[in-house]
Amino acid sequence: MSSASIPASGAPRLAGAQRKLADRLGDPLLRGLTTLATLIGVLALGALVYKVFELAGESFSKFGLGFVTSSEWNPVHNQFGAADFLFGTAVTSFGALLIAGPVSVAIALFLTELAPRRVRRPVATLVELLAAIPSVVLGFWGIIVLAPAMSETIEPALNSVLGWIPLFSGTPAGFGLLPAIVILTIMTVPIVSSVTRDVFATVPTELKEGAFALGATRWEMVRMVILPYARSGMVGALILGLGRALGEAIAVTMVIGHTPQITASLFGTGDTLASRIASEYQGATTTLQISSLAYLAAILLVLALIANALARLIVRRTGLRGQAPSSGAPTAPATTPTAPVTSPSGALPHPGAVAPAPGGGAS
Amino acid sequence: MNAPAATPAPVSPLLRSDGRLRRRRIVNRAMEALATLAALLAVAVLAVVIVSVLIKGISAIDLDFFLHSEVPFGEKGGGIANAIVGTLVLVALASAMAIPVGVLIGIHSSQFARSRTAAAIRFVLDILNGVPTIVTGIFIFGLLVIGHQQSGWAGAIALAIIMLPIVARACHEVLALVPDTLKEGGLALGATRWRTVLRIVLPTAAGGMITGSLLAIARVAGETAPLLFTCAIVGPGVQTNPAQALASIPVRIFELAESPSKEQHAEAWAAALLLIAAVLVLNVIARTLFGRSQARIGRTR
Numbered sequence: 064m065s066s067a068s069i070p071a072s073g074a075p076r077l078a079g080a081q082r083k084l085a086d087r088l089g090d091p092l093l094r095g096l097t098t099l100a101t102l103i104g105v106l107a108l109g110a111l112v113y114k115v116f117e118l119a120g121e122s123f124s125k126f127g128l129g130f131v132t133s134s135e136w137n138p139v140h141n142q143f144g145a146a147d148f149l150f151g152t153a154v155t156s157f158g159a160l161l162i163a164g165p166v167s168v169a170i171a172l173f174l175t176e177l178a179p180r181r182v183r184r185p186v187a188t189l190v191e192l193l194a195a196i197p198s199v200v201l202g203f204w205g206i207i208v209l210a211p212a213m214s215e216t217i218e219p220a221l222n223s224v225l226g227w228i229p230l231f232s233g234t235p236a237g238f239g240l241l242p243a244i245v246i247l248t249i250m251t252v253p254i255v256s257s258v259t260r261d262v263f264a265t266v267p268t269e270l271k272e273g274a275f276a277l278g279a280t281r282w283e284m285v286r287m288v289i290l291p292y293a294r295s296g297m298v299g300a301l302i303l304g305l306g307r308a309l310g311e312a313i314a315v316t317m318v319i320g321h322t323p324q325i326t327a328s329l330f331g332t333g334d335t336l337a338s339r340i341a342s343e344y345q346g347a348t349t350t351l352q353i354s355s356l357a358y359l360a361a362i363l364l365v366l367a368l369i370a371n372a373l374a375r376l377i378v379r380r381t382g383l384r385g386q387a388p389s390s391g392a393p394t395a396p397a398t399t400p401t402a403p404v405t406s407p408s409g410a411l412p413h414p415g416a417v418a419p420a421p422g423g424g425a426s
Numbered sequence: 427m428n429a430p431a432a433t434p435a436p437v438s439p440l441l442r443s444d445g446r447l448r449r450r451r452i453v454n455r456a457m458e459a460l461a462t463l464a465a466l467l468a469v470a471v472l473a474v475v476i477v478s479v480l481i482k483g484i485s486a487i488d489l490d491f492f493l494h495s496e497v498p499f500g501e502k503g504g505g506i507a508n509a510i511v512g513t514l515v516l517v518a519l520a521s522a523m524a525i526p527v528g529v530l531i532g533i534h535s536s537q538f539a540r541s542r543t544a545a546a547i548r549f550v551l552d553i554l555n556g557v558p559t560i561v562t563g564i565f566i567f568g569l570l571v572i573g574h575q576q577s578g579w580a581g582a583i584a585l586a587i588i589m590l591p592i593v594a595r596a597c598h599e600v601l602a603l604v605p606d607t608l609k610e611g612g613l614a615l616g617a618t619r620w621r622t623v624l625r626i627v628l629p630t631a632a633g634g635m636i637t638g639s640l641l642a643i644a645r646v647a648g649e650t651a652p653l654l655f656t657c658a659i660v661g662p663g664v665q666t667n668p669a670q671a672l673a674s675i676p677v678r679i680f681e682l683a684e685s686p687s688k689e690q691h692a693e694a695w696a697a698a699l700l701l702i703a704a705v706l707v708l709n710v711i712a713r714t715l716f717g718r719s720q721a722r723i724g725r726t727r
Contacts, residue, residue: 089620094538100530101539101547104594107587108554111565118568169464177461186465188713193472195709197648199676200479200698203683207691208478249471256468280454310558312651313676317683337560337651344654353572360564364557371556375549 115364118357121350130358136323136339138348143355145362147323151333152363154240155315156308158329159247160255164301166248167256172285174256175263187260194253202317205246210237210318213245218330233328238320241329243338246314251304258303258378262296263289299377306370310363312337336363476702483699486692495663496678506697508664512578512672516657517647519582519668524589525639531590532597532635537623548598555591560651562587567655578668581657588652589642596638600631600719633719637712644708648701650676675701 122130122143133144174187214237225231266289274284290297320332321342334342336359347353494505531551535544566584570577604627612622628635653674660673675697682694 086618086621089618093533093620093623097530097534097538100527101534103527104531104547104554104590105550107590108550108557110569111554111557111562111587114565114568115561118564166464166467169461170468173461173465177458178465186469189472190465190468192706192709193468195644195705196472196475197650197676197701197705199648199650199679199683200702201475203679203694203698204475204478206683207482208474252468280450282454282457283450285457306556310556310560312558312560313680317680337558340560340564341651341654344658357564357568360561364561367556367558367561368553371553372549375552 115361119361121354122358138352148336150325152335155243158244159308162248163251170256171259198314202314205318213237233330239332242318243315247308255300255304258300262293266292299374302374312341316341482695486696509673509675509678513674516582520585524586528593531594536598536601551591563652563655576671578672581653584652585646592642597635600634604630637716640712644705
């Protein structure tokens with residue numbers, strides 16, 4: 064409304080000559096400024112990668128690739144290796160995804176297929192707010208509330224029922240791999256579920272109605288239409304969650320117990336790449352130790368870059384093209400209002416996406 | 427939408443009602459119940475975390491908490507005044523750096539860049555967004571702290587790098603939403619490109635851009651990892667000079683949490699309550715604003 068009046072009222076205010084100059088300079092100026100800003104953004108990423116690798120140089124030249132397979136981390140004897148941390152990172156991240164994956168798909172199904180219109184938006188918002196809790200708060204909650212619950216109730220229960228599996232053997236401790244998995248699950252569910260929900264929203268309504276017309280129950284429709292249609296998108300969402308779980312330092316460092324070791328039991332303590340870096344923030348003294356921490360950071364960076372790039376490419380390929388935003392927003396740890404930003408944009412430039420229109424309209 | 431009407435017409439094998447129908451309905455019910463349960467579970471976890479922070483935090487909040495800085499271990503009456511001030515300074519500096527640059531990137535990728543380039547820019551931003559924040563901390567540590575000392579500037583720059591892709595992506599999304607007809611209207615009236623962008627496109631998308639910025643602020647206000655190596659070893663008392671290392675609420679909680687003392691834990695709960703309240707309020711404001719601006723764009727369309 065206001066926009067229509069702008070050229071009319073704005074134009075005569077400027078004197079002729081001045082205006083011409085502004086018009087001639089304005090376009091290149093704005094274009095130049097925005098290009099510069101874009102370069103700054105790209106350079107920031109480049110500098111980050113370069114600097115982390117440069118810092119890791121000393122450690123790399125001393126330990127080489129053997130760093131990755133060596134499990135000794137001993138600052139006193141200047142021996143450093145990442146194997147234990149890689150183990151911890153792998154176990155906690157995949158463990159978290161194992162729980163977060165099905166839960167997230169279920170939440171996404173609830174939000175796209177089951178929930179009454181009026182409930183959808185609030186529930187989606189609440190799930191996303193879960194990602195807004197600062198990790199240090201979640202970690203502290205993990206220490207005080209979760210750890211005792213784990214050691215007194217949950218782990219003994221698991222142990223008594225499933226204790227014959229090595230995973231659940233040993234003494235319940237409260238701190239260790241399992242609490243870290245629980246915390247990481249809480250942190251990844253919001254992202255995975257919001258991306259999955261966006262993917263589900265792109266399933267054409269005709270296909271779903273087709274299944275119903277053939278007499279399928281709702282679950283059969285989900286199993287035969289939605290899940291196959293959205294398969295690769297769900298994989299993308301999971302990898303995105305993996306990228307997030309890999310890199311979480313603070314909350315994990317607070318509950319994992321800091322014992323670099325490889326153990327078969329989830330009750331055991333451990334350490335991850337990110338949590339080791341975070342825990343030595345005041346203790347690093349020698350340049351070799353700092354360099355080795357940077358080596359850990361470099362490994363972490365490579366893993367995170369691969370996970371994120373892969374997830375983007377997959378999600379983008381799955382017909383979310385019109386809504387590429389959605390695939391982007393959630394990494395913005397889903398504090399971003401994924402749904403609101405994306406659904407409308409998806410409804411606009413992407414006529415193929417029939418489904419998002421009603422969903423987006425409701426939200 | 428109750429799927430299978432129990433008509434006996436044997437058109438599809440799915441409709442055969444030979445006792446399997448009952449089973450299929452039960453499976454369907456069970457799956458629906460599981461999905462609902464999953465959503466309830468997620469909401470319940472959020473509620474449990476918030477309620478426990480609220481209960482344990484509220485009893486430790488008093489005037490001292492806001493007005494005093496930390497006191498030596500074992501003494502009473504300590505507060506987090508220095509951490510509150512430090513976080514405000516850090517977040518303000520980070521915003522001053524990241525928001526203008528992020529907005530410009532959003533303008534570039536949505537208004538000037540060709541679609542290929544724009545996709546590449548978005549990709550880079552997504553990748554930058556996926557960098558673990560502890561690695562960002564190591565980067566700034568290597569860039570600014572080694573050979574110098576920890577400082578508020580180092581911490582603020584680390585936070586700015588985390589904010590940048592969030593702001594830029596959000597700006598791109600909302601700017602791309604501005605209807606072409608509005609832009610074409612401006613251009614058809616003889617306005618130049620930059621004037622159209624500044625006077626028509628930006629005002630239309632302002633709400634969404636503010637939302638993105640607020641969410642980015644909420645995000646970094648709670649970040650601990652990037653500050654550990656860059657801005658964590660602080661002197662006593664309230665500091666506002668970013669050339670010195672500044673205290674911050676998340677780092678303070680992190681330190682207090684490692685302490686064995688009950689008083690320090692109580693203080694950590696109080697600080698956690700303050701932080702979580704600030705972050706959630708920012709989130710709610712951002713979402714409300716966004717809803718309104720969406721409605722406005724809807725009308726102009």
